[in-house]
Amino acid sequence: MFDHFIWEVVICPLLVAAAIRYLADRLRPDAAATFLVTALAAAAAACLVTVTAFAVKALAELPAIASPLRISDAYVRADTAQEPWVSWLSLAMTVAAVAGLARVRRRHRRDTAYARRYTGLPATGDRIVLLDDDRAEAFAVPGPDARIVVTTGMRAALDDTQYAALIAHERAHLRARHHRLILLAHLSAAVHPAFRLLLRPLDYLVERAADERAAAELDDRRAVARAIGAAALVADGAHRAGGLRITPGRRELRHAGAVPRRVASLLAPRGTRSLLPLAVPVLIAAFSVVWTVECVYDLGELLHAARR
Template sequence: MLTVPVVVVALTALLADRLPPSPAAAALAWSAAGAALASLLNLVAFTVKAAAEIPFVAGRFGWSYQVVIADTGHVRWVPWLCAILLVSAAVAVRTVVKRHRGGRSQALRLTASATGDQVILVPSEKIDAFAVPGRPGHVVVTTAMRQILTDEQYEALLAHERAHLEQDHFRLMLLSDLAGAVHPALLWVSRRVGYLVERAADEHAAAALGDRRVLARAIGTAALAADGRPSLTAGPFVSFAKTRRPGAIPRRVAALLRGQDHRRRLWPAAIPAALAVSSLVWTGEALYDLVELLVTAHG
């Protein structure tokens, strides 16, 4: 229940750089979400068992609390620890949802006056640019950002942000952030997915432009100019000029200048996915065992 996410993190560390960025981001985000869901369901199951150990609750449902207690009598503290962890996870999940909703609402206010153009130029001295998902999605660019980039670099920026919209990277970031909220070990996966979606957008934009160096120079120019300055909006939207991971900007630039590695294979993505699926299967068995226990306690 609690160890599978740790194994997913270990596999992520080993496999993330062996996959192309786009499938790596999807595989890690969904694997982390699956492992987190399994962990959450296990916490719910043990919390229900803890509640069933309370005489008043057991009496309301016709259960024998002595039978329920006897099932884990040698480790009576486990169900109650799980109840505490479930509350903690619920608070963390609520915080993530609130942050994503708040950031989205703040960004949508910037696009409220859009007249059909996908790109919205916002008057601001802050050096910022990001994509806002929706129907249709938009790309927000500040006037300060536009001024520091050449026309070629500006087109590279737009191609990068449009890639975020086309590949639905915001869903992957939300999944990984929720997984990190459920299980602290998965916070590392969340940060890794944030980096990989940026790399995926870089590769997509570089392919569209046909010039990797222009995009690399655009990223470097924007990052240097925005260093130490606040972003235009908070929340889940990653600025073109900033990143969640320290040192990620130099790594992105280096990867673009180095060129795409076509030797990478997709099959390693199946390993964390299989582990996440197996954890859900084990969780199903645990839930079945809980139902059997409660039926026995009722009997």
């Protein structure tokens, strides 16, 4: 079974993480966000099932557990006799993953409960809540009674065109159910350390997807770019544009902050990008899932043989 651990816990997660980091800012953001997060979630699920299978094997290696089940602990240990550490490392990874998943779920429920305090407030016909608050904030509250919350501080800082772009951006988050993609990304990051490096690129990708949807709705990419810049400046008083040029070089763009990169992407000419590279992480994730099924089958055969 050791080859399953190498492929599904070491090689495939690293390949998926590398592919997603490379492709996140190089493809059409609306399609890329869905496909890349789905591939990530599939790879994370495969990894979790695999380490859980090895954790079960670790427990079956203990005489105190194997004996009542009439399983030969020596037979189970012999399967990975050359790598005795793999079962116990998997057990530790399983415990860490379960704790991480519970932590993400708890934080998500807390944040959802906080955000939904605003669903009962009076809203306009298009479900916009204008909150009397000097702070400049705007966010979407998903759910059956979805709302877009904008503070008076944010509204006062934007002109009518920028405000329309802001609302279109938040509406895009709700329509595309981006909150689910972000939750899946955080749950996946709790399973494998390599996936934690993807949270920032995927968060950026989701914001870019909302930017593009808003630009398409308003048919004005510059208006959305100006709204993003204006909202970022008033929402964070310490933010500085840093003299970013309208068309920065690629090397400069890679090291720029998220907001300048989003603005620069909207101001740049929109070209057609092939979605074919999305097949790479999807195929790696599919391969990992297939091998996970075989890993579970091999574990069942091992335990059955150990009983005999």
